[in-house]
Amino acid sequence: MATAVQTTVETQNYLNNGYDLKSWLLTKDHKRIAVLYLLSITGMFFVGGFFAMLIRLELLTPAGDLVSSDTYNKLFTMHGITMVFFFLIPSVPAVLGNFLVPLMVGAKDLAFPRINLLSWYLYIIGAMFALVSMVMGGVDTGWTFYTPFSTTYSNTHVVGTALGIFITGFSSIFTGLNFIVTIHRMRAPGLTWTRLPLFCWSNYAASLIMVLGTPVIAITILLVALERLFHIGVFNPALGGDPLLFQHLFWFYSHPAVYIMILPGMGVISEIVTCFSRKRVFGYEFVALASIAIAVLGFLVWAHHMFVAGISVYAALVFSLLSYLVAIPSAVKIFNWTATLYKGSIRYDTPMLYAFGFIGLFTIGGLTGVFLASIGVDVHVTDTYFVVAHFHYVMVGGMVLAYMGGLHFWWPKMTGRMYPEGWAKLSALLVFVGFNLTFFPQFILGYMGMPRRYHAYPPEFQVLNVLSTAGASVLALGYVLPMIYFVWSLRYGKLAGPNPWNAVGLEWMTPSPPPTQNFEETPVVTWEAYDYEHQPDEEVPVGH
Amino acid sequence: MALEEHRQHVIATSVYVGIWAVLMVLTGVTVLVSFIELGDWNIVLALTIATIKATLVVLFFMHLYYSSTLTKVTMIAAIFFLFLLLALSMTDYLTRAWLTNPGH
Amino acid sequence: MATSDIEIAEHALQHHFADMDQQKESSTFGMWLFLVTEIMFFGGLFCAYLIYRSTYYPAFVAGSQTMNIWLGATNTAVLICSSLSMALGVRCAQTSKTKMMVVLLLITIVFGFAFLGIKAVEYHEHWTNHQFPGPNFQFEGAEAAGVSPQNIQIYFSLYWAMTGLHALHMVIGIGLVTWIVIAGWRGAYSPDYYSPVENVGLYWHFVDLVWIYLFPLLYLISKKHGG
Numbered sequence: 001m002a003t004a005v006q007t008t009v010e011t012q013n014y015l016n017n018g019y020d021l022k023s024w025l026l027t028k029d030h031k032r033i034a035v036l037y038l039l040s041i042t043g044m045f046f047v048g049g050f051f052a053m054l055i056r057l058e059l060l061t062p063a064g065d066l067v068s069s070d071t072y073n074k075l076f077t078m079h080g081i082t083m084v085f086f087f088l089i090p091s092v093p094a095v096l097g098n099f100l101v102p103l104m105v106g107a108k109d110l111a112f113p114r115i116n117l118l119s120w121y122l123y124i125i126g127a128m129f130a131l132v133s134m135v136m137g138g139v140d141t142g143w144t145f146y147t148p149f150s151t152t153y154s155n156t157h158v159v160g161t162a163l164g165i166f167i168t169g170f171s172s173i174f175t176g177l178n179f180i181v182t183i184h185r186m187r188a189p190g191l192t193w194t195r196l197p198l199f200c201w202s203n204y205a206a207s208l209i210m211v212l213g214t215p216v217i218a219i220t221i222l223l224v225a226l227e228r229l230f231h232i233g234v235f236n237p238a239l240g241g242d243p244l245l246f247q248h249l250f251w252f253y254s255h256p257a258v259y260i261m262i263l264p265g266m267g268v269i270s271e272i273v274t275c276f277s278r279k280r281v282f283g284y285e286f287v288a289l290a291s292i293a294i295a296v297l298g299f300l301v302w303a304h305h306m307f308v309a310g311i312s313v314y315a316a317l318v319f320s321l322l323s324y325l326v327a328i329p330s331a332v333k334i335f336n337w338t339a340t341l342y343k344g345s346i347r348y349d350t351p352m353l354y355a356f357g358f359i360g361l362f363t364i365g366g367l368t369g370v371f372l373a374s375i376g377v378d379v380h381v382t383d384t385y386f387v388v389a390h391f392h393y394v395m396v397g398g399m400v401l402a403y404m405g406g407l408h409f410w411w412p413k414m415t416g417r418m419y420p421e422g423w424a425k426l427s428a429l430l431v432f433v434g435f436n437l438t439f440f441p442q443f444i445l446g447y448m449g450m451p452r453r454y455h456a457y458p459p460e461f462q463v464l465n466v467l468s469t470a471g472a473s474v475l476a477l478g479y480v481l482p483m484i485y486f487v488w489s490l491r492y493g494k495l496a497g498p499n500p501w502n503a504v505g506l507e508w509m510t511p512s513p514p515p516t517q518n519f520e521e522t523p524v525v526t527w528e529a530y531d532y533e534h535q536p537d538e539e540v541p542v543g544h
Numbered sequence: 545m546a547l548e549e550h551r552q553h554v555i556a557t558s559v560y561v562g563i564w565a566v567l568m569v570l571t572g573v574t575v576l577v578s579f580i581e582l583g584d585w586n587i588v589l590a591l592t593i594a595t596i597k598a599t600l601v602v603l604f605f606m607h608l609y610y611s612s613t614l615t616k617v618t619m620i621a622a623i624f625f626l627f628l629l630l631a632l633s634m635t636d637y638l639t640r641a642w643l644t645n646p647g648h
Numbered sequence: 649m650a651t652s653d654i655e656i657a658e659h660a661l662q663h664h665f666a667d668m669d670q671q672k673e674s675s676t677f678g679m680w681l682f683l684v685t686e687i688m689f690f691g692g693l694f695c696a697y698l699i700y701r702s703t704y705y706p707a708f709v710a711g712s713q714t715m716n717i718w719l720g721a722t723n724t725a726v727l728i729c730s731s732l733s734m735a736l737g738v739r740c741a742q743t744s745k746t747k748m749m750v751v752l753l754l755i756t757i758v759f760g761f762a763f764l765g766i767k768a769v770e771y772h773e774h775w776t777n778h779q780f781p782g783p784n785f786q787f788e789g790a791e792a793a794g795v796s797p798q799n800i801q802i803y804f805s806l807y808w809a810m811t812g813l814h815a816l817h818m819v820i821g822i823g824l825v826t827w828i829v830i831a832g833w834r835g836a837y838s839p840d841y842y843s844p845v846e847n848v849g850l851y852w853h854f855v856d857l858v859w860i861y862l863f864p865l866l867y868l869i870s871k872k873h874g875g
């Protein structure tokens with residue numbers, strides 16, 4: 001039985017290049033910074049998950065009996081803030097993007113390594129502000145901070161939390177800035193735009209949004225803080241201020257933000273689907289341009305979050321039409337991945353299972369988004385669990401599954417170890433089943449009229465809520481198991497060679513884990529992207 | 545290692561001073577025109593002059609005229625997206641009164 | 649021992665860049681992208697301004713009449729002069745005139761302080777007249793002008809927020825130019841490595857750009873001027 005032969009002498013790589021704390025905390029190596037991010041966002045993910053657990057426990061029974069309504073407001077607020085700003089937005093770009101973009105373009109590092117490190121520190125400082133505010137009593141405005149409740153009437157730690165988000169926003173901006181300059185200016189010889197991996201295209205598109213959109217929420221948060229501290233009145237109706245102005249400015253970023261979250265995930269799917277069907281992606285140019293189209297169109301649709309808030313119906317019509325348009329490039333990607341699978345040589349390794357899950361669940365989430373873009377439907381289901389289910393389908397069923405798939409796919413590259421495939425497949429199954437059990441009932445609940453952000457509900461909704469909480473428990477198990485086996489694999493996992501998946505891509509042409517400078521010599525690219533036709537059939541390591 | 549060929553275009557001092565002079569004159573014009581009652585045209589004129597000044601600063605003081613296409617596209621993109629923020633927000637504010645005030 | 653231009657450039661080349669060209673192009677492009685974020689950052693305030701001015705025009709007229717147009721115009725001129733000295737300073741870095749560069753950058757700093765000084769005078773005036781938004785806001789003559797003092801408060805909220813944010817950027821700018829002066833005096837720059845000077849210049853010009861729009865929007869709203 002053939003097993004991969006590995007040398008027992010530990011070669012110099014980015015992980016063993018200095019063990020002391022200073023070499024990690026003052027590193028300029030993008031790969032180490034990616035690992036720092038991995039640890040931080042995993043921590044924040046479990047903080048957000050903790051709040052989710054409390055929410056689902058409360059919703060087991062119709063009465064609001066676990067926590068008071070004020071506390072419940074804090075729970076869903078902090079769940080949303082933690083998950084959106086401190087997990088979803090950084091996840092793929094800051095972990096996988098930071099690690100892989102320089103490798104995929106054949107560079108030694110990102111364009112601005114010190115700014116990359118600064119970006120992580122800003123993330124940590126922002127997270128500290130938010131966590132301290134949570135410990136001191138939290139915030140209850142909803143992650144959307146609508147005024148004038150957040151500026152005038154809430155008695156919770158709005159400014160502290162908002163400041164944390166403000167600071168972390170700059171982390172996001174610097175990451176995006178770094179990616180854009182790197183992809184434009186540091187591609188290896190021969191690596192034209194049309195040979196670039198789609199993962200780079202997706203992160204590039206997401207970076208455009210980070211750079212253009214994040215500053216607007218930054219100024220909005222600043223105005224909220226000024227209004228709360230100095231009572232300036234820009235959003236205060238008593239002074240003639242318009243609460244809807246806050247919503248316009250808030251959603252101008254926060255809608256494109258969801259594309260910051262999903263685009264890198266889509267990039268992961270492109271990499272996984274091609275590798276595990278041994279085929280180049282169908283319609284490469286269309287998938288690449290679709291990423292850019294999503295980024296641009298994503299800026300034109302924000303007021304679909306405000307259909308019932310009091311905007312003019314004529315503006316609502318404009319935004320509704322534009323919202324239909326933005327679904328098109330996402331659909332193009334789904335069609336193209338499916339066409340890639342057609343007549344491919346499919347392998348069902350764990351990353352591919354997550355990719356399958358993504359394609360199905362993101363389709364459901366995306367389609368329900370189109371339902372919501374229709375004003376008539378939206379009037380009925382807005383602020384109900386239908387919306388909650390929609391965005392969890394795209395964010396968890398889409399984004400988190402893509403992140404998990406990407407972690408599994410590139411784990412051997414990052415650590416030099418394989419994870420245990422059996423446990424990984426089980427976890428993927430638990431995530432898929434648990435996720436659907438949690439959130440599909442919520443579509444029905446929302447359609448039947450159960451409002452979101454309420455801790456008590458009419459008794460006829462209980463069965464579906466119990467199913468949802470049960471599903472959440474299964475989902476949680478699906479998240480905890482990888483935590484355990486990933487850590488286990490660091491010591492006991494099978495050693496991985498440079499290219500355990502026999503994939504095409506520059507990152508697979510360097511050792512696992514890579515050396516600090518990434519490549520011994522700058523590679524010269526002479527092949528097209530996803531050139532699986534010409535990839536030699538190596539014996540893929542067995543028994544993993 | 546001959547780096548001279550790679551060096552960026554150096555703009556003559558006289559060009560800089562000339563741009564400065566135009567900017568000062570335009571500032572004076574803006575102030576003077578603001579004393580004349582032109583109704584709605586006041587703001588149009590003020591913003592036009594401001595945009596001319598801004599264009600001169602961007603093109604010459606900030607060297608955009610001599611920069612790569614990528615840099616020019618970057619600047620245009622920023623202005624375009626700011627325009628989107630302003631214009632699409634205004635679709636709401638300009639039309640709010642229409643429902644209760646048809647034909648307004 | 650004077651280091652040659654080439655030695656300065658070689659010393660400044662960072663290891664992950666192939667050559668100085670790539671480093672300079674990346675550095676400048678990165679700075680422009682940062683300015684994009686600044687445009688969007690101020691842009692949110694301009695959006696608020698646009699909406700409230702179109703909704704409460706008479707209140708904005710009333711508010712802007714308390715602005716001292718001559719101080720505002722002087723400040724505009726001061727910034728334009730500072731942009732000239734900054735641009736000429738960058739030019740000196742490009743042409744190896746280190747001493748002249750330091751002088752011009754110091755002049756830029758002086759202009760910067762002049763701007764902040766004039767701004768401080770204006771702020772003091774508005775503050776003592778209770779023209780700061782909040783519970784202590786007062787505005788005589790509002791009823792006479794037929795506008796609600798509450799709406800005038802919105803004008804002043806935007807005035808303080810926009811000019812305050814601008815002034816904060818000026819302070820940061822002065823700090824950045826100071827850094828360049830010190831490094832430049834120590835011979836860190838040459839015609840083959842001056843991108844920090846250029847990038848600080850870009851930032852400085854951007855701050856000037858914002859004021860070019862703030863001045864007419866806040867001070868010149870109607871022909872009835874104060875000051």
